[in-house]
Amino acid sequence: MYGYSGRMLIVDLTSKKTKIEAIPETFCRKFIGGNGFSISFLYEHQTPGIDPLSPDNVLVFAVGPFCGTVIPTNAKYVVQAKSPLTGFQGKSIGSSFWSQAFRRAGYDALLIKGRAEKPTYLFIDDDIIEFRDAKELWGTNCWETDRIIKDTIGDDNVRLAAIGPAGENLVRFASIISDHYHEDDGRTGMGAVMGSKQLKAVAVRGSKTVEVAKLDELLDLCKEYNRKVIKGLTSTIMKDLGTIGTGMEYLSNGATPIRNFQSTDAFKEPITISEDIRKISTEWMREQYVHKSIACAGCPIGCSHIDFIKAGPYKGVAYNMEYQGMYALGTNCGIWYLPAIVKAGQLCDTLGMDVISTGVVIAWAMECFEKGILTSKDTEGVDLSFGNHEALMEIIPKIANRDGLGNILAEGVKRASEKIGKGSEKFAMHSKGLEFPGFDVRWLKATALSFAVSTRGADHISASIFGPEIRGRINRFRFEKGEGEFVAEKENNLILYDLFMICRFSGDLWMNVYSDLAHLYALVTGIPLTTEELRTTGERVWNMEKAYNIREGWTRKDDSLPSRVFNDPIPDGPAKGSVLSKEEFDFMLDDYYAARGWTRDGMPTKKKLIELGLNDVAKEVGV
Amino acid sequence: MQRKFVVSDFEKCTGCQICEYVCSAVKEGGFNPLLSRIRTVRIEPAFNISMACRLCEDPICVKSCPRKALSKDEKTDTIIVDQEKCNGCAWCIEACEFGAIALHPVKKTIVLCDICDGDPKCVPYCPTEALSLKTPEEISQKSRKKAIITLVSRISE
Numbered sequence: 001m002y003g004y005s006g007r008m009l010i011v012d013l014t015s016k017k018t019k020i021e022a023i024p025e026t027f028c029r030k031f032i033g034g035n036g037f038s039i040s041f042l043y044e045h046q047t048p049g050i051d052p053l054s055p056d057n058v059l060v061f062a063v064g065p066f067c068g069t070v071i072p073t074n075a076k077y078v079v080q081a082k083s084p085l086t087g088f089q090g091k092s093i094g095s096s097f098w099s100q101a102f103r104r105a106g107y108d109a110l111l112i113k114g115r116a117e118k119p120t121y122l123f124i125d126d127d128i129i130e131f132r133d134a135k136e137l138w139g140t141n142c143w144e145t146d147r148i149i150k151d152t153i154g155d156d157n158v159r160l161a162a163i164g165p166a167g168e169n170l171v172r173f174a175s176i177i178s179d180h181y182h183e184d185d186g187r188t189g190m191g192a193v194m195g196s197k198q199l200k201a202v203a204v205r206g207s208k209t210v211e212v213a214k215l216d217e218l219l220d221l222c223k224e225y226n227r228k229v230i231k232g233l234t235s236t237i238m239k240d241l242g243t244i245g246t247g248m249e250y251l252s253n254g255a256t257p258i259r260n261f262q263s264t265d266a267f268k269e270p271i272t273i274s275e276d277i278r279k280i281s282t283e284w285m286r287e288q289y290v291h292k293s294i295a296c297a298g299c300p301i302g303c304s305h306i307d308f309i310k311a312g313p314y315k316g317v318a319y320n321m322e323y324q325g326m327y328a329l330g331t332n333c334g335i336w337y338l339p340a341i342v343k344a345g346q347l348c349d350t351l352g353m354d355v356i357s358t359g360v361v362i363a364w365a366m367e368c369f370e371k372g373i374l375t376s377k378d379t380e381g382v383d384l385s386f387g388n389h390e391a392l393m394e395i396i397p398k399i400a401n402r403d404g405l406g407n408i409l410a411e412g413v414k415r416a417s418e419k420i421g422k423g424s425e426k427f428a429m430h431s432k433g434l435e436f437p438g439f440d441v442r443w444l445k446a447t448a449l450s451f452a453v454s455t456r457g458a459d460h461i462s463a464s465i466f467g468p469e470i471r472g473r474i475n476r477f478r479f480e481k482g483e484g485e486f487v488a489e490k491e492n493n494l495i496l497y498d499l500f501m502i503c504r505f506s507g508d509l510w511m512n513v514y515s516d517l518a519h520l521y522a523l524v525t526g527i528p529l530t531t532e533e534l535r536t537t538g539e540r541v542w543n544m545e546k547a548y549n550i551r552e553g554w555t556r557k558d559d560s561l562p563s564r565v566f567n568d569p570i571p572d573g574p575a576k577g578s579v580l581s582k583e584e585f586d587f588m589l590d591d592y593y594a595a596r597g598w599t600r601d602g603m604p605t606k607k608k609l610i611e612l613g614l615n616d617v618a619k620e621v622g623v
Numbered sequence: 624m625q626r627k628f629v630v631s632d633f634e635k636c637t638g639c640q641i642c643e644y645v646c647s648a649v650k651e652g653g654f655n656p657l658l659s660r661i662r663t664v665r666i667e668p669a670f671n672i673s674m675a676c677r678l679c680e681d682p683i684c685v686k687s688c689p690r691k692a693l694s695k696d697e698k699t700d701t702i703i704v705d706q707e708k709c710n711g712c713a714w715c716i717e718a719c720e721f722g723a724i725a726l727h728p729v730k731k732t733i734v735l736c737d738i739c740d741g742d743p744k745c746v747p748y749c750p751t752e753a754l755s756l757k758t759p760e761e762i763s764q765k766s767r768k769k770a771i772i773t774l775v776s777r778i779s780e
Contacts, residue, residue, distance in 0.1 A: 069654050070644040070748070097640075104655060143667075157657070207728055209653035219648055226641070226750050292669040293751075295639035300750030302637035306669035318668045 002213040003065040003525035004028055005106045008041065011122065011129065013197055014055060014114030018129045023108055029527055030613060032499035033064035036541045037109050038080035039089065039548060043617070045111060048551045052084040052189075053170055053196040055115035061161070061202070062110075064501025065524055067103040068210040068298075070222045072229050073503035075099050075297040079161075083188040084172045084196075085357070085412045086433040086457045088549040088558075090188035093461075093498060094161070095296045096178040101159040104206025116198040121149065121162075123203045134200035139165060141350040142177035149203050162201035164352025166400040167191030171410040173357030173435070177349060186354035188434060188456055189412075213526030221523065225509055226300045232508025238303035239293060240282040246467075247323030248280055250438065254573035255470050256327050257440045259334045259386045260363035261429055261564055264440050264573035266331065275312070275338045277330055288338075294320075301505055307342055314339040319346035324460075327438030328359020333366060334386030344392045351400035360435035361413045362395055364428055365405070373422045380404045426563040432457035442565055443575035444469045445479040449588045450487050452559045453602075455545040461504065463490040477575070479584055484591030492538035499541060540612040543604050547614070550621045556602045559589060599623055625758035626680075626700035629661060629736060629743050631673035635753035638663050638671030642745035642754060649744045650734075657728050660736040661745055673745075673754060675736035676702060676723040684715035684724060684735075701737045709733055 006028075010019040023037070031040055038060040050056035059081040066074040077099035083090025102110070105126050112122075119134040137145055142164040150158050160178055167174035174191030177184040185191070194200075212218055229235050237245035250256045254264040271278055275288065285291040289310065295302035304320045319342045329344040330336065348355045362384075368374040369384035376383070382394050382405075398406030408416045413435050417428035429436040434457025441448035450463035460466065465487060469476040474483060493513065497504055500517055510516045518529040546554075561580065569579040593600060597608045606622030609615070643659035651658040661675040678700045685693045685702065692708035693715060695701075709732040716724045716733065724735045736743075738756065746754045757765075 068644075070641060070648065207655070207657055209647070209651065209655040209658065211653045215648060215652060219645065223748055226748055230750050290669075293637050294665075294669055294671060295637035297640050298644060299637075299639050300641065302639060302751070308669075 001025055001028070001525070002211055003069075003521075004033070005103065005108050007107050008037075008109040008111060009107045009124070009129070010111045010113070012114045013112065013116040013120065013131075013199060016131050025527070028065070028525075029529070030537070031541065032496075032521075032537055033108060034062050034076065034078045034501035035080070035091065035093075035495060035498035036537070037062040038078050038091070039541060039544045041109060041111055042080050042082075042089070043544065043548050043551075045113070046082060049553075050082065052082040052087065052090070052193060055113075055197065057082050057193055057196065059112040059190070059193050059197065060109060061102070061112075062501075063099045063103050063108060064499065065521065066500055066502060068100040069212055069524060070219065070298065071502070071520060071524070072222065072225050072509060073296070073299045073301065073506040074501065075299060076498070076501040076503060077102070078498060078501065079176060079185045079190045081190060081193045082552070083190075083434075083456065084170070084192045085189045085414075088432055088457070088552055088554060089455055089545050090190060090193070091456050092176070092185035092187045092190045094176065094178055094185040095299075095503065096159065097297045098159040098161050098178040098202075098204060099501070100297050101157065101204040101206045103210060104208045105204055106206065106208050110202070112197065112199065115196065119198050119200055121201040121203060122199065123153070123205075125205045126207055137200050138168060141165065142352045143350050145201055146177075146179065149201060153203065153205070155205060158203050158205045160201050160203050161185070162352075163191040163194045163199075164350060164400065166351045166353040166410075167195035168200075169400065169402045169410070170195050171353055171400060171402065172412045172415070173354040173361075175352050175354045177352055184349065186356065187459075189354075191352050212524045214523040218520075218523045221520070229300050229506065229509050234505060235301045235508050238301050238505050241280070241285065242293075242303045242305045242320070243323040244280060244321060244326055245282075247326055247438075250323070250466070250470060251278070251331070253470050254575055255440055255444060255466065256331050256438055257429075257436070258331045260332060260360075260367045260427060261436075261440060261568075262367070262571065264570055264575060268572060271336075273337055276336045277326060277338050277341065278336060280338075296503075299503065301503075303505055309339040309342055312339055314343040317343045317346055319343070319349065321345055322355075324438055325355040325359070328356045328363075329392065330359075332359050332363040332438070333392060335389045335392065337389055340389035340392065344389070344396060347393065347396045351397065353396075353400060354435075356437055357412060357435040358396060358399065360429050361399070361409045361416060362392065364413050364417065364424065365395070365409060367427055368420065368424050373420060373424050374405070378405055426567070429562050429564065430458055431561055432558055434458045436562070439466045440570060440575070441561065442570050442580055443578035444476050445580065445584070445588070446474055446476075446483045446487055448561060448565065448580055448585070449479065449484065449592055450491070452561050452585070453487070453589070453592055455542070455549055462494065463487050464494060464504065465490055477578060479588050479591075481591055484588065484593075485595035487592055488595045491542055492535065495538045495541055496534065499537065536612060540614060543609060543612055544614060544617065546604055547609070547617045547621045550603065556589065559602060561585065625760055626678050627738065627741070627756045627758050628678045629673075629675040629738060629746065630755060630757050630762060632753045632755075633670065633672040635751040636663070636671040636673060637751055637753075638665040639750065641748050641750060642673050645745050645748045649739070657725070658734070660725070660734055662722070662725070674721055674723055677721060678702070678738070683718045683720070687714050687718035689714060699738070699741070702735055704733055704735070706730075706732055
């Protein structure tokens with residue numbers, strides 16, 4: 001079989017046994033790869049109702065059929081397990097060199113079960129699987145772990161997916177980091193699941209060659225694609241500034257939350273400091289910092305930018321700042337000083353924590369501090385006022401080490417607010433327990449819907465509808481009938497990227513994403529796919545994730561939004577006064593469920609699931 | 624005529640490895656950086672460069688080979704490997720100052736860049752145009768120009 005390895009590696013950490021299972025071609029065609037594989041394997045191998053941090057949880061890594069070829073942006077991989085934050089499907093997509101090394105080792109998926117008796121790291125050296133002692137590594141940060149393991153094995157071709165102290169300490173939003181300064185698997189606490197298994201890292205070295213069905217045609221097409229993608233609008237922004245490029249558009253248009261969603265007007269207060277994020281432009285970044293673009297494996301765009309801080313208290317810090325980090329650790333905490341945000345981001349990455357969740361839980365604590373719900377006694381003297389960036393540097397390591405107040409914040413904003421109480425639940429910004437990404441959904445109504453219905457909790461990439469909304473392609477102030485269908489279609493369409501495991505930023509490449517991907521798929525695998533087939537595939541995987549959640553006890557009330565979205569109108573900025581009413585929200589859910597062909601309660605019908613070829617799932621959860 | 628070889632501009636290189644994928648596909652029919660004649664180097668946090676054989680005037684690899692398996696082609700300036708004589712001892716790999724020689728993982732003999740008969744296939748794929756086929760004179764011209772531009776801009780400040 002071309003394109004695929006056709007093999008899944010199953011590792012049981014409890015018994016230290018490994019097994020290889022064949023992945024048949026019919027299955028490949030039905031689920032494509034990546035997210036399609038991971039949710040299927042998770043659904044099959046994990047018993048419903050288990051504690052996500054127990055040995056019963058199953059952690060699945062998967063790559064796509066384009067991985068390790070020359071197709072632009074093929075280096076993505078997915079990690080999926082039951083989420084310790086949400087109790088539903090947890091999923092995070094990373095991008096690095098790990099995925100391709102894993103593919104060359106001869107696998108499409110890795111399934112990890114059980115719990116190691118003592119700290120362990122896994123070394124997958126093509127067909128040799130070793131369980132190595134990680135006692136000495138326990139407590140080291142992600143970047144050091146990467147260096148130490150590479151040095152121990154003595155080969156830079158070894159690639160790592162590792163956790164830091166946050167994962168070891170079961171911080172519920174701990175991440176998995178692969179390679180230095182790279183996009184990580186941040187969301188939904190996959191690092192905590194790894195930590196609960198006492199698994200410090202998965203090191204991989206792959207030496208096999210990836211072969212494709214039609215090599216010459218693929219090479220010619222990819223030469224064209226490379227040229228095309230570097231000239232595209234999105235990729236130009238990504239090349240110059242990365243996600244903070246589009247982020248400036250959100251910030252300027254009042255879409256970026258400020259001080260835990262208490263403001264959206266970024267320009268209410270004048271710019272007084274020299275290194276204020278509101279000054280960001282490509283030229284300014286180049287003048288102020290060494291602003292260097294670096295790429296993931298096989299990516300012609302190179303959206304990651306390493307910014308070196310040249311002066312001031314954070315001199316010498318280097319980190320890849322993204323929009324979500326700029327929001328979560330910056331504006332949302334009332335911090336505009338760029339070097340501090342870069343430093344805070346670097347702390348999160350080295351300690352192995354999701355920047356969005358970390359920023360949101362700290363912003364919530366800052367609002368508690370402002371309102372007197374938390375006092376200096378609770379914070380052990382840390383001045384958690386909005387805008388105090390020094391406090392950020394103190395509190396982030398406390399979270400990773402579960403020290404003092406950090407132990408409460410490490411539970412995530414949902415659990416932390418339930419514990420602290422005193423009305424703080426009302427401004428805990430999460431959906432299904434997953435902290436909010438950087439969009440104020442009180443006026444971005446379709447985005448509000450997509451955050452509520454996403455199968456992994458408040459998720460900005462499941463439908464990515466904020467772009468069309470902020471740019472006014474759809475009415476952002478009022479939800480209109482039919483937008484539910486728009487959201488569902490975007491979800492079905494975008495999840496395809498996660499099946500082929502290519503980057504969302506490759507959008508400039510595709511004239512018609514379905515036929516283009518089908519064509520590439522045929523060149524790589526030799527398997528002809530129809531456009532119609534692909535449309536169903538996206539919907540199939542989305543329904544599969546939904547079915548997983550239903551098996552874990554999902555009901556309509558879980559598709560919810562924070563109290564603040566319904567009760568506190570936006571106080572300022574271009575969307576001043578905007579708020580979401582319960583009636584409007586119910587109407588949105590009805591519209592969306594109907595568009596999906598689900599019942600009013602949001603349950604997939606047997607008929608729908610069978611139509612999608614999910615007969616066994618239909619028996620189990622269909623109504 | 625001066626010799627030409629593949630050079631990489633580290634200011635433009637993002638370390639994406641596309642050159643490695645293209646090289647292995649063209650030379651070996653499949654994607655595998657270990658089979659590539661050009662290799663990327665990333666020094667964290669952000670230094671990236673690709674390295675390939677520089678076709679040295681008096682190549683140390685040729686001199687070092689105990690079996691006389693390597694020779695310099697008079698016409699093309701590339702290094703020719705006699706597959707019969709080479710036994711993969713890797714002495715030349717150690718001798719090369721640029722790490723431009725690799726051992727083929729299957730054939731167990733050495734491989735290095737032959738500039739694809741003067742038309743290196745990796746170059747047009749480079750998304751940032753960091754790669755080019757240049758003579759030493761062209762490289763020094765570029766450096767001279769860059770030095771002057773920097774100097775002038777400093778004076779005008």
